[in-house]
Amino acid sequence: QVQLQESGPGVVKPSQTLSLTCTVSGDSVRTGSYFWSWIRQPAGKGLEWIGRMFSSGRTDYSPSLKSRVSISIDTPNNQFSLKLSSVTAADTAVYYCARGSTWFGEDFWGQGALVIVSS
Amino acid sequence: DIQMTQSPSSLSASLGDRVTITCRASQNIDAYVNWYQQRPGKAPNLLIYATSSLQSGVPSRFSGSGSGTDFTLSISSLQPEDFATYYCQQTYTPPFAFGPGTRVDVK
Numbered sequence: 001q002v003q004l005q006e007s008g009p010g011v012v013k014p015s016q017t018l019s020l021t022c023t024v025s026g027d028s029v030r031t032g033s034y035f036w037s038w039i040r041q042p043a044g045k046g047l048e049w050i051g052r053m054f055s056s057g058r059t060d061y062s063p064s065l066k067s068r069v070s071i072s073i074d075t076p077n078n079q080f081s082l083k084l085s086s087v088t089a090a091d092t093a094v095y096y097c098a099r100g101s102t103w104f105g106e107d108f109w110g111q112g113a114l115v116i117v118s119s
Numbered sequence: 120d121i122q123m124t125q126s127p128s129s130l131s132a133s134l135g136d137r138v139t140i141t142c143r144a145s146q147n148i149d150a151y152v153n154w155y156q157q158r159p160g161k162a163p164n165l166l167i168y169a170t171s172s173l174q175s176g177v178p179s180r181f182s183g184s185g186s187g188t189d190f191t192l193s194i195s196s197l198q199p200e201d202f203a204t205y206y207c208q209q210t211y212t213p214p215f216a217f218g219p220g221t222r223v224d225v226k
Contacts, residue, residue: 047217049213063214103151105210106153
């Protein structure tokens with residue numbers, strides 16, 4: 001069974017960089033069959049797709065976040081990571097990592113990590 | 120970017136009711152629509168992928184249909200565990216936008 005688990009600081013100061021890691025088990029981030037995504041959800045609001053990365057290194061990001069976001073893959077540790085720079089209170093949300101495919105959707109998700117932007 | 124809309128934004132229903140949720144894309148997305156269920160405090164759970172394919176382990180009372188720009192999710196007979204929020208998502212071209220969600224609660 002594929003499992004994903006987010007980890008990282010729960011509180012980030014304004015203007016700093018949010019960093020989260022997703023550890024994958026039951027599959028390899030090196031697979032060419034899937035991509036690895038980040039999605040976020042502010043409290044009481046809907047889902048916002050942040051971006052994805054393939055093991056090849058190809059990335060796609062939401063245009064609204066593209067100037068501040070970076071996703072990378074750490075194949076030796078079977079992890080992938082999210083960095084979001086220059087955060088503000090509007091970046092406070094639950095951040096999810098997921099495994100995805102254009103045809104099969106985002107089929108496995110982590111439990112989510114709450115990140116609060118506050119001084 | 121492709122925008123996704125859903126209707127209604129919320130609905131109230133009773134156990135055993137048939138429920139239908141509509142999703143519309145701002146342009147043709149072929150069959151690249153997925154549906155997710157999210158219960159409070161939990162991660163979204165994939166129900167339907169590629170418009171009408173049932174994800175493994177999902178009860179058969181869930182079904183999806185549509186093509187092009189208009190899609191629907193149906194629940195044939197609402198069960199207690201189905202009271203939740205439902206999201207559609209397009210995976211035709213990035214960014215893979217989600218719809219704003221439809222909350223299903225108890226009448």
